[in-house]
Amino acid sequence: MLFRVIQKDGLKRLFELLVAENTVIGPVEIGTDRHGLPIHGFSEVFDFHDVRLDYKTTKLPAKQYFLPFREDLATFRLSGKDWDKEVDYHSTKQHVFFGLHACDINALNKLDKVLLGGAYPMPYYAAKRQNMFIIGIDCLPQPYCFCRSMGSDTALHGFDMFITDLGGSYFVEILSDTAFNLLKQVESREPVEEDQVSYQQVVADKNKKFTTHVDTTDLTKILDMEFQSEVWKYWGDKCLSCGTCANVCPTCYCYTVHEQVDVDLSRATKTKMLYSCNFIDFAEVAGGHNFRPERHGRLKYRYYHKHRGFVEAYEESLCVGCGRCGESCLAEITVPEVISSVRGGTI
Amino acid sequence: MGNKLEFVPITHGHYHRRTDLAAFEFTYKAEITSIHRLTEYENLYRIQIIDPRERDQFDFLPGQFLMLEIPGIGEAPFSISSSPSRKGDVELCIRRVGSLTDFLAKIERGTQVGLRGPFGTSFPMEKMNGQNILLIAGGLGLAPLRAPIAYVQENRSRFNAVDIIYGTKDPSQLLFTYQYDMWRADDLNLHVTVDHADDTWTGRTGLVTKILEELFAERGDDYFQNTFAIVCGPPVMFKFVCNMLNQKDIPMQKMFVSLERRMHCGMGKCCRCNVGSTYTCLSGPVFDYWTVLNLKEAI
Ligand SMILES: Cc1cc2nc3c(=O)[nH]c(=O)nc-3n(C[C@H](O)[C@H](O)[C@H](O)COP(=O)(O)OP(=O)(O)OC[C@H]3O[C@@H](n4cnc5c(N)ncnc54)[C@H](O)[C@@H]3O)c2cc1C
Ligand code: SF4
Ligand code: SF4
Numbered sequence: 074m075l076f077r078v079i080q081k082d083g084l085k086r087l088f089e090l091l092v093a094e095n096t097v098i099g100p101v102e103i104g105t106d107r108h109g110l111p112i113h114g115f116s117e118v119f120d121f122h123d124v125r126l127d128y129k130t131t132k133l134p135a136k137q138y139f140l141p142f143r144e145d146l147a148t149f150r151l152s153g154k155d156w157d158k159e160v161d162y163h164s165t166k167q168h169v170f171f172g173l174h175a176c177d178i179n180a181l182n183k184l185d186k187v188l189l190g191g192a193y194p195m196p197y198y199a200a201k202r203q204n205m206f207i208i209g210i211d212c213l214p215q216p217y218c219f220c221r222s223m224g225s226d227t228a229l230h231g232f233d234m235f236i237t238d239l240g241g242s243y244f245v246e247i248l249s250d251t252a253f254n255l256l257k258q259v260e261s262r263e264p265v266e267e268d269q270v271s272y273q274q275v276v277a278d279k280n281k282k283f284t285t286h287v288d289t290t291d292l293t294k295i296l297d298m299e300f301q302s303e304v305w306k307y308w309g310d311k312c313l314s315c316g317t318c319a320n321v322c323p324t325c326y327c328y329t330v331h332e333q334v335d336v337d338l339s340r341a342t343k344t345k346m347l348y349s350c351n352f353i354d355f356a357e358v359a360g361g362h363n364f365r366p367e368r369h370g371r372l373k374y375r376y377y378h379k380h381r382g383f384v385e386a387y388e389e390s391l392c393v394g395c396g397r398c399g400e401s402c403l404a405e406i407t408v409p410e411v412i413s414s415v416r417g418g419t420i
Numbered sequence: 421m422g423n424k425l426e427f428v429p430i431t432h433g434h435y436h437r438r439t440d441l442a443a444f445e446f447t448y449k450a451e452i453t454s455i456h457r458l459t460e461y462e463n464l465y466r467i468q469i470i471d472p473r474e475r476d477q478f479d480f481l482p483g484q485f486l487m488l489e490i491p492g493i494g495e496a497p498f499s500i501s502s503s504p505s506r507k508g509d510v511e512l513c514i515r516r517v518g519s520l521t522d523f524l525a526k527i528e529r530g531t532q533v534g535l536r537g538p539f540g541t542s543f544p545m546e547k548m549n550g551q552n553i554l555l556i557a558g559g560l561g562l563a564p565l566r567a568p569i570a571y572v573q574e575n576r577s578r579f580n581a582v583d584i585i586y587g588t589k590d591p592s593q594l595l596f597t598y599q600y601d602m603w604r605a606d607d608l609n610l611h612v613t614v615d616h617a618d619d620t621w622t623g624r625t626g627l628v629t630k631i632l633e634e635l636f637a638e639r640g641d642d643y644f645q646n647t648f649a650i651v652c653g654p655p656v657m658f659k660f661v662c663n664m665l666n667q668k669d670i671p672m673q674k675m676f677v678s679l680e681r682r683m684h685c686g687m688g689k690c691c692r693c694n695v696g697s698t699y700t701c702l703s704g705p706v707f708d709y710w711t712v713l714n715l716k717e718a719i
């Protein structure tokens with residue numbers, strides 16, 4: 074990996090170079106909560122002053138740019154008995170992500186495994202994923218973050234460059250030649266011993282600030298052993314099956330499909346919509362049989378898929394520990410609490 | 421030099437694999453060439469891929485399924501219920517249960533539909549060479565078993581004793597009755613039973629497990645040591661039947677079941693068919709019973 078150091082105003086210059094000819098998505102303030110604290114979200118940005126590089130975890134992940142909530146899989150031209158199918162991967166738009174946290178970069182890496190891997194890669198996702206340029210940025214742990222427990226507090230790949238604030242300057246990791254060439258246009262220098270020391274200091278300081286931890290040791294086995302545990306019923310009784318957790322999760326990708334015919338019967342559309350395994354009909358099959366009719370069964374399944382199933386399939390969990398689901402859950406159900414109660418077999 | 425970025429793929433490996441992205445929504449255009457009414461709720465549809473070249477390419481294995489698409493109405497998975505040696509011309513036995521299948525029940529011959537697939541795992545017929553085969557079906561479960569049955573008929577000399585145990589709730593629900601004599605003529609032992617008889621019924625009554633018990637009494641232990649079992653029916657049936665078979669020491673890896681789940685993609689992406697760590701559409705629908713026992717909530 075190549076490292077550089079750029080001065081603070083160099084980043085502004087970099088932003089301006091990018092925004093002149095590309096669509097740039099960055100963290101911005103989208104409102105304030107009831108305590109008057111800012112709420113952040115990802116949005117297209119045009120002015121460097123709108124970018125909040127010290128943002129807290131955004132309420133919603135950047136998912137809308139690569140896994141839109143609603144997307145047409147195909148359209149059909151209908152004429153009498155005959156029809157033609159047209160498929161468009163909607164790949165035209167390129168996106169520069171200016172300031173993704175490590176957890177969200179890791180979320181993309183995990184999605185890549187399932188959506189680009191296997192015998193049938195998902196072309197709609199692949200088309201968008203190929204058109205991304207990602208600048209990562211370091212962050213400060215929030216009370217609800219447990220990314221360190223999930224091994225997602227740093228990103229090893231999945232970005233073009235990653236910047237860490239050293240106080241007076243930025244430490245830059247470069248992973249792609251696109252980033253390398255871009256940086257040629259900004260004043261930068263080789264890191265010296267001093268930069269490396271202060272980089273390591275920043276990382277060490279950050280590590281001290283994690284307050285929430287999840288013990289994942291042997292978690293796959295424990296989830297199996299505690300499959301019948303009463304603990305699930307306790308959480309199930311609280312859960313509203315609203316699906317908010319899946320909606321705000323950067324790694325939830327499940328979907329449902331709907332088809333519709335235009336009123337003049339000339340076209341039909343097959344649309345994919347992100348869905349949540351917490352919804353009652355998620356596992357319902359023909360004849361009305363439901364494999365997960367109860368709320369606790371569906372909530373358990375969500376944990377099971379993320380922390381056991383995905384681990385079995387890909388040697389890693391499908392949770393990056395961003396804490397968004399717990400922060401947004403109206404029933405105050407959080408991953409650290411659920412997992413610790415399941416581990417103990419008690420609430 | 422402008423700063424319009426040249427986007428170079430940044431993740432490891434994935435984009436460079438030789439996978440066909442177009443496969444995702446690739447749909448064979450096909451035509452319903454005949455509709456045969458089997459019972460009040462089930463029809464058998466014969467469907468032929470229209471393009472002769474595509475028809476030649478099309479190939480499937482017994483146990484695999486297709487996604488059947490009616491543009492604007494919907495898409496749903498159906499097991500292929502015909503012989504794998506018939507190219508590009510498949511039969512689907514479909515029960516009327518909801519929007520797509522209701523629509524299908526009303527359409528006419530000649531309607532154009534879409535087919536995606538074939539998807540999923542199959543019954544490992546090659547491995548069964550020289551062995552006895554025990555096929556056990558309940559209700560609509562006979563539909564997916566009709567493909568391995570056809571395979572066995574066409575390759576009858578490769579297998580030893582072949583038994584089919586088939587049960588439904590009542591005689592009116594029996595599927596493919598017109599084929600029973602043919603199966604028997606091909607030296608397949610067909611044991612049909614119904615839960616509840618009516619006035620016309622002269623055959624057996626009782627659950628399939630009852631017939632299985634009788635078969636146990638009739639055949640020696642060495643019969644079961646050389647037997648493969650294929651089981652298909654409602655989820656409750658799997659547990660009872662497979663546990664009985666296991667008592668006869670048939671290894672669980674020689675018993676196969678076909679699981680049903682809701683499916684939207686058939687390609688491991690929508691997660692609707694997910695059971696624990698496994699996508700039924702990719703690792704199934706045909707599973708060996710050992711795998712099923714190790715999946716939470718599989719049956
Ligand atoms: C591998 C596999 C093989 C199958 N083989 C056959 C077969 O050979 N013959 C047959 O008649 N049926 C078969 N089915 C079941 C068949 O897919 C459903 O009956 C069909 O999806 C119902 O569609 P519908 O639009 O008519 O029902 P809907 O109006 O959508 O709903 C009716 C019921 O079907 C459920 N359902 C909806 N979509 C699906 C779906 N994609 N998959 C499963 N359930 C769904 C709903 O939850 C509801 O309970 C198979 C299913 C699978 C997974
Ligand atoms: S866990 Fe919370 S956010 Fe998720 S479905 Fe239940 S109530 Fe909604
Ligand atoms: S499950 Fe919750 S904590 Fe984990 S990645 Fe999803 S939103 Fe973040």
Ligand code: FES
Binds near residue numbers: 691700
């Ligand atoms: S049908 Fe979509 S994942 Fe299996």
